Amino acid sequence: MPEERRGPPAADRPPLRIGLTGGIASGKSAVANAFRSLGVPVIDTDEIARQVVEPNTPGLAAVAATFGPSVLGPDGRLDRRRLRAIVFHNAAERRRLEEILHPRIRVRMNELSAESGGPYQILVIPLLVETGLKPSVDRVLVVDCPPAVQIERLMRRDGSSEQEARSMLAAQTSRNERLAQADDVIANDSDVAALARRARELDARYRELAAERSGSGTQRD
Numbered sequence: 001m002p003e004e005r006r007g008p009p010a011a012d013r014p015p016l017r018i019g020l021t022g023g024i025a026s027g028k029s030a031v032a033n034a035f036r037s038l039g040v041p042v043i044d045t046d047e048i049a050r051q052v053v054e055p056n057t058p059g060l061a062a063v064a065a066t067f068g069p070s071v072l073g074p075d076g077r078l079d080r081r082r083l084r085a086i087v088f089h090n091a092a093e094r095r096r097l098e099e100i101l102h103p104r105i106r107v108r109m110n111e112l113s114a115e116s117g118g119p120y121q122i123l124v125i126p127l128l129v130e131t132g133l134k135p136s137v138d139r140v141l142v143v144d145c146p147p148a149v150q151i152e153r154l155m156r157r158d159g160s161s162e163q164e165a166r167s168m169l170a171a172q173t174s175r176n177e178r179l180a181q182a183d184d185v186i187a188n189d190s191d192v193a194a195l196a197r198r199a200r201e202l203d204a205r206y207r208e209l210a211a212e213r214s215g216s217g218t219q220r221d
Contacts, residue, residue: 015119031186060078127172142185144182
């Protein structure tokens, strides 16, 4: 007879974690909101990234010590535009910033995940592929749209020139590389209703996977 191996009790297993990622201006926030509307816990690392450099935090102190007081505004808050100008075209400086922020973001992300519960969770991680965080999630959900749509959105949203928008896209993982890491894809090149419909389809699928996971306490060799 095959030997039975019992996993941890279902109640002790963490929720299924879905890593939501996509290129800049691909529509990650719209997708996250679609899942929120379905009652799914959403943990957004962009929000966490802002929190870890709030005034009087160790994160902000570390950034100012590394890049100088010029990255602070008159109110003592981080001047994101100035910091972005320093790191955007300088890979070494960008790595220095990542070494400060990413460990703090990862710790807080895991704390919020442990607190949030739910059968499954959406973890919004824009740089999931670039930062090697794929092992932190159970599945990767990529929000995808054509680069031309991203450029148009960036120009409209941020007032960027076309050249600036193209530079921002070029600084990220390519569309093909990101899609190669995907378990699931949401195409965000249509209307809000289509996006919401696809989110509902995936919600049903993820709840099925979560139920299977919670019921799989017994494994066989």
